[in-house]
Amino acid sequence: MAERMTLPVLPLRGTVIFPGVTVPIGVGRPGTLRAIEAAIKEDRLVFAVAQRENVDEPAPEQLYTMGVVGRIGQVQRGLGGVQLLLQGEGRAAVLHYHPADEYLTVDAVPIEQMQPINQDDPAFAALYRETRERAMELGEKRGLPDEVLHQVLDSVTDPGPFADLVSGYVELPVSEKQALLETLGVEERLRRVLIHVQRQIGLLTAQAEIKSQVQEELGERQREMFLREQLKAIQKELGEDDQNREVTQLREKLGKLELPREARQEVERELGRLERSGRESMEAQVIRTYLEWVAELPWNARSDDQLDLTHAGEVLDEDHYGLKDVKDRVLEFLAVRQLRAKQLAEEVEKSGECSAAGLKPEKDTATPNLAGAADAEKDKAITDSKEAKARAMAKGPILLFVGPPGVGKTSIAKSIARSLGRKYVRAALGGVRDEADIRGHRRTYVGAMPGRIIQGMKQAGTKNPVFLLDEVDKLGVSYQGDPSSALLEVLDPAQNDSFTDHYLNVPFDLSEVLFIATANFPQNIPGPLLDRMEVVDFAGYTEREKAEIAKKYLIPRQLEDSGLKDRTIKLTDDAVAAIVGQYTRESGVRQLERQIGAVARKVARRIAAGERVATTIGAEEVRDLLGRPRVHPEHAGEASEVGVATGMYYTPAGGDIMFVEAAVRRLPSSPSKDGPAALGDGFGSLALILTGQLGDVMKESARAALTYAATHARSLKVPDERLGSVEVHVHVPAGAVPKDGPSAGVAMATAIISAMSGIPVRSDVAMTGEITLRGRVLPIGGVKEKVLGAHRAGIKHIILPAQNEADLEDIPEDVQSALEFHFVSNLDEAFALTLDRKEPKPAEELQPVG
Numbered sequence: 001m002a003e004r005m006t007l008p009v010l011p012l013r014g015t016v017i018f019p020g021v022t023v024p025i026g027v028g029r030p031g032t033l034r035a036i037e038a039a040i041k042e043d044r045l046v047f048a049v050a051q052r053e054n055v056d057e058p059a060p061e062q063l064y065t066m067g068v069v070g071r072i073g074q075v076q077r078g079l080g081g082v083q084l085l086l087q088g089e090g091r092a093a094v095l096h097y098h099p100a101d102e103y104l105t106v107d108a109v110p111i112e113q114m115q116p117i118n119q120d121d122p123a124f125a126a127l128y129r130e131t132r133e134r135a136m137e138l139g140e141k142r143g144l145p146d147e148v149l150h151q152v153l154d155s156v157t158d159p160g161p162f163a164d165l166v167s168g169y170v171e172l173p174v175s176e177k178q179a180l181l182e183t184l185g186v187e188e189r190l191r192r193v194l195i196h197v198q199r200q201i202g203l204l205t206a207q208a209e210i211k212s213q214v215q216e217e218l219g220e221r222q223r224e225m226f227l228r229e230q231l232k233a234i235q236k237e238l239g240e241d242d243q244n245r246e247v248t249q250l251r252e253k254l255g256k257l258e259l260p261r262e263a264r265q266e267v268e269r270e271l272g273r274l275e276r277s278g279r280e281s282m283e284a285q286v287i288r289t290y291l292e293w294v295a296e297l298p299w300n301a302r303s304d305d306q307l308d309l310t311h312a313g314e315v316l317d318e319d320h321y322g323l324k325d326v327k328d329r330v331l332e333f334l335a336v337r338q339l340r341a342k343q344l345a346e347e348v349e350k351s352g353e354c355s356a357a358g359l360k361p362e363k364d365t366a367t368p369n370l371a372g373a374a375d376a377e378k379d380k381a382i383t384d385s386k387e388a389k390a391r392a393m394a395k396g397p398i399l400l401f402v403g404p405p406g407v408g409k410t411s412i413a414k415s416i417a418r419s420l421g422r423k424y425v426r427a428a429l430g431g432v433r434d435e436a437d438i439r440g441h442r443r444t445y446v447g448a449m450p451g452r453i454i455q456g457m458k459q460a461g462t463k464n465p466v467f468l469l470d471e472v473d474k475l476g477v478s479y480q481g482d483p484s485s486a487l488l489e490v491l492d493p494a495q496n497d498s499f500t501d502h503y504l505n506v507p508f509d510l511s512e513v514l515f516i517a518t519a520n521f522p523q524n525i526p527g528p529l530l531d532r533m534e535v536v537d538f539a540g541y542t543e544r545e546k547a548e549i550a551k552k553y554l555i556p557r558q559l560e561d562s563g564l565k566d567r568t569i570k571l572t573d574d575a576v577a578a579i580v581g582q583y584t585r586e587s588g589v590r591q592l593e594r595q596i597g598a599v600a601r602k603v604a605r606r607i608a609a610g611e612r613v614a615t616t617i618g619a620e621e622v623r624d625l626l627g628r629p630r631v632h633p634e635h636a637g638e639a640s641e642v643g644v645a646t647g648m649y650y651t652p653a654g655g656d657i658m659f660v661e662a663a664v665r666r667l668p669s670s671p672s673k674d675g676p677a678a679l680g681d682g683f684g685s686l687a688l689i690l691t692g693q694l695g696d697v698m699k700e701s702a703r704a705a706l707t708y709a710a711t712h713a714r715s716l717k718v719p720d721e722r723l724g725s726v727e728v729h730v731h732v733p734a735g736a737v738p739k740d741g742p743s744a745g746v747a748m749a750t751a752i753i754s755a756m757s758g759i760p761v762r763s764d765v766a767m768t769g770e771i772t773l774r775g776r777v778l779p780i781g782g783v784k785e786k787v788l789g790a791h792r793a794g795i796k797h798i799i800l801p802a803q804n805e806a807d808l809e810d811i812p813e814d815v816q817s818a819l820e821f822h823f824v825s826n827l828d829e830a831f832a833l834t835l836d837r838k839e840p841k842p843a844e845e846l847q848p849v850g
């Protein structure tokens, strides 16, 4: 029997201490504190026993009767109590509690544990091992570090203390713990501990499982939500649904087209890129625009040509008055095209037959049907492409319509399209200085676009339109490439079946297009371009022609535009003549149409205002409606004059006459009285003054005229007394109109000679012609315009260079018969006609200069 001990009691609340286990304990209750102090003074042993009930000052019956003898280790005193480490040493059973004022003491006896009968019993050993392993597992599950676990568990090898150690750490209610403490049989204790450990492991596992499940579930849902959000964002970013739909639509649209291989490849490539790019991205926009362009081009659509020349002639006549030459040229052009196309088609047919006959038999023996079909297809393809070539070759040169504005160049081109049953498109080239205007910008440029040719093709919607290249003479050249060279490619039948626009970046076939160009001044067209073209001249209209055009086309059209179609408004011939003569000054009929439009609108306004308006509009009414006449054309001079010659000029606005004036004055140091001077035929020094906004060429022309006059002064009957040092002043009035060109040579020479000799110039004679220093008269341009202008001005005689005689046929009959033409090849011939020798004026003294 172990010896009994008397010890201070340390009541434990909510815990049980096991032998071999050291635990920290906080003590605050005064009784317990006193017990601890007492123990510390003795041998530091206390009897640690669990309370049955959670009270402050437990009575003996509120304490269990088995506890542990504990040794007090480290003590930390603090405010309101102490912290101490208590190491459980051995079990002890209570004999008596001794309540006292100071603190509770106990009489207790140590209790030995009961070892199993056979420790080597495999069942016990298994139990022990199992308990160790499960304890280890529990420690791990609680998240204790492995080293610590091993250190603690491995330090105890005896099954009894091991069970106590684990009991100390297992989380259990006090009663359960106490029950473990009171289980003295080691085997039984192990078994119970194992059960608790297992249970706790189970609990922790379940807890962990639940936790992970919950987390998983949460996580799963969050993940899904997150992904969904992300997807939405991505789709929004990509506009995926719309994008896909759009790509599909584009693909369908493009799929229907018969694209050439290269174009198909490019389109596929771009479709792929579009699918991969974000909907709102810059790139997608660019690709979409590109594909839209491709989809809208006429790769294979064409209108059927109506090559009926009679019909074409009718259409041209229907739309235009006069222009006989032009219409004839156009019809000839169409006829040649038609014949050549037929001829080439026949050749193709023949060569097609030959190849078919030559190839077939051989192949038929191999795989009759298939090879036959394939061959036929191949043959057809060859024939088709040859036919296309034939058509292209049949094109011949490009027509170039040359003439002043408003003479019907554009509208004839439209008529050609109508007569052929083709679409009509027009590209204005005036002011185009950039190659990219013709050929487009590469797609890498921001805002790149196809050039005007491809734009025109899209607008046409067929691959064989009539394509008007307007104002090719106004193409410029800049550092950004020469647009005319791009145009050359467009017009070259050998190249234009694979015209490559920079933007499109794939060849487009222009070979079936009927190009027509227009220009005001063909001399401004670059040589190589002009070489490609066949010039068709549109000269201006005579007054009579204009009046006819007005009556037949312009007046009905303008009345209709002003809503007067149903009214019986009529313009008399006088009215038309008044508009033509007094309100317009042009070769074409643009201004005329505008003025007629103005008349029509004014009438309409008066009608709308309820005024009474005469239905027949005469010249009077025109003046009333349009106000004072705007145009004051030059009129032929009344009588012959000294030093005034009538020249002719033409601008895009038409031809007209102009007066060249010359005056001669003596220079101060005139050697005249002292006899003939050194220069030429009796002149000393000669000064020339030029005024009236003359261009360089005209100035040179004036010098040449003066030199000729000076060298021929004697033979030209310039009186001796007028020879000497003189100053000649040549002036061309209407200074606001810039004048240039060599064709005033004859008129200048005439004016100068007249001024020098004092012989007047006939006022009813108008003259034109370039001169040389030796007095030869060279041909000039614009004969029709000039002659029409002179006719308008009331001139009777026209002097033209002999080499211009052929141009006479351009001049309408009525004008021709109203005029008398004289052709000259030198100045003497001209002077003979222009100088009015019948009326020689008395030779006047020359006025000195200054």
Ligand SMILES: Nc1ncnc2c1ncn2[C@@H]1O[C@H](COP(=O)(O)OP(=O)(O)OP(=O)(O)O)[C@@H](O)[C@H]1O
Binding pocket: 319, 320, 321, 322, 323, 403, 404, 405, 406, 407, 408, 409, 410, 411, 412, 518, 549, 553, 588, 589, 590, 593
């Ligand atoms: N011979 C004509 N018969 C009927 N109408 C005509 C005739 N000539 C011109 N017109 C009319 O005059 C107007 C101007 O003609 P158009 O536009 O064809 O001139 P254009 O020579 O092409 O001038 P631009 O060089 O300025 O383009 C058109 O309305 C056209 O129908």
